[in-house]
Amino acid sequence: MAIGFDYGTANCSVAHLVNNAIEQIPLVGDNCYISSTLCAPTAETVSEYLFRCLDIRPSNEVGEAVLRRAVKLNREEGIEVVPTDVSFGEAALDLYLEDPKDVYYIKSPKSFLGAMGLRDMQLSFFEDLVCAMMSNVKRQAETHLGQSITQTVIGRPVNFLGRGGDASNRQAEGILSRAATRAGFKDVEFQFEPVAAGLEYESSLTEDKNVLVVDIGGGTTDCSFIQMGPSWVGKADRESSLIAHTGQLVGGNDLDIYIAFRRFMHAFGMGTKRHSGLDIPVTQFWNPIAINDVQAQRKFYAHDNLKELQLLAKEAVEQDKVSRLVTLHKDTLGYAVIREAEKAKIALESSAEYRAMIDLFSEQVGIDISHDQMAQAIDNPTRKIQALVKEAIEQSATLPDVIYMTGGSARSSVLRNAVQEVLPNIPVVSGNYFGSVTAGLARWANVCFR
Template structure:
């Protein structure tokens, strides 16, 4: 049996085709979406969990070395890995929020894929994270369907990171493929996420059109200019219909990060000075919330950096603020700060004002955020998204008949207006913001494996 698998930055979802209709498959109760999050007692638990609890072996010698090291470290810590030690989705988030300091928590590991300059052992560990999440989704889907799923089409962005070019994309796709194979998928194909969303939109058309698909997901924004309609439906060779593609690592995570950076981090001392008149380094405020940057996270949460933060607190003119930064480090609160920024982003789609509450355990910090504040805060990622839309239209050389916007962040009125500003005379349409990619992947899976 074949399914479409949207291994997303924010959420994962799967679907299959039943008599020409797409059916999404529940993964958590009746919910068809599971947050792309994972929680475990330690990072090493994940690798041993795959081997000991699921019978999934590493794909190569590097993976075997990572597993041996994980087993050794878990034994030294007195950790006996059990099936219930690794949690996913909302369960993982809730456990992290209860006690951030004493658990390993990760959100959106897809954001790390394609990173250049990483060691083989780091890449192998990312593969274990992806494999654990894919295996969980596969098992939940099979439980609902009552049959084994062995074939899948996985969505991928046009560019995972961009900085490493095609080498970056090949590295990321390789991790996804190996993880999927290890999770039990025998046949794995890939499709660009905006193309998949376009295939779903195409199923609603009664005439051929040129459509610019703008997919603003949790981690990336991807644009595909596609010729689509009844003439193309069901064709296995779509190459002639795919006119242009652009993509970059800018999406919902970036919106959350910029909201947190521009609106929240002043409460932690950003913009204040030391007694000698020097500013506190801005990287100390960016790194803890840059959840899609492995190196930034490592630098901030390094043990030596706590000494630096303690020194900065003593030197600060407003130490009561900077001490919160040290608290953020000690309690590993970066993800919790981003979670509150995400809640602000969502709330401000329905209201002009939102009062964010940052829970630092020892105190609650309230920060007012307006819709106008948010628009200013996300100006940088907004301009990047506009540039991608403009580039795709320029590559195509013709104006599209319609712009199809999809992805969770495409709900943003700020971003929709920004896209419309680039192509002011083109109608903007939308479908299922969260499900279009998944549905299109299911349709493509039916074509690939029929």
């Protein structure tokens, strides 16, 4: 059996084609989406969990070394790995929020794929994370369907990162492919996520059109200029219909990060000075919330940085605020801050004002934010998305008949208006913001594996 698998930055979902109709497969109760999150007692638990609980071996010698190291460290910590040690989705988030400093929590590991300059053991560990999440989705889908799933088409962005080029993309796709194979898929194909979203939109067309698909996901934004319609439906070779592709690592996570950075971090001392008159390095306020940058996270949460933060708190004019930054480090609360920024972003779609409440356990920090302030905070990623749209139009050397916007972040009125500014006279349509990519991948799986 074949499925389309959207291994997303924000959520994962799967679907298959039944009598030419898309059927999404529930993964958590009746919910067809599961958050791309994982929680475990330690990072090392994940690698041993795959081997000991799921009988999934590493894919190479480096992976074997990662597993041996994990088993050794877990034994030293007295951890006996059992199946319930690793949680996914909202259950993982609940465990993290319950006691952030005593668990390993990861959100959106897809954001790290393609990062250059990492050691082989780090890349192998990322593969373990992806494999654990994919295996969970596959097992839940098989339980619901009552049959084995052996074939899949996995969605991928045009570019996993804005830098790194083809080498970055090959690295990321290799991790996804090996993880899927280890999870039990025998046949694995890939399709660009905006192309997949376009295939679902194409199924509704009664005439051929030039369509600019703008897919704004949790981690990336991709633009694909595609010829589509009845003349193309069901064709296995679509190369000549793909006119232009652009993509970059900018998406919903970036909106949350910029909201947190520009509106929340002043409560943690950003903008204050030391008594000597020197500024506090701005990276100390950016790194804890840059959840899509593994190096930034590592620098902030390093043990040596705790000493630096404690010294900065003593030297700061506003010591109480910078002391919150120390708490942020000690209790690993960066994800909690980003979660509140995401809640603000969603709330401000239907309200002019929102009061964010950041829980530091010792205190509740309340921060007011307006819709206009939110729009100003995300100006940087908004302009990047506009640039991708312009680049796609320049590549195609023609205007589209319609703009099809999809992806969870495409719900943002700020981003929709920004795209409309670039192409003011072109109609904008949308379908299932979260499900169009999954549906298109399922349709492509039917073409690939029929």
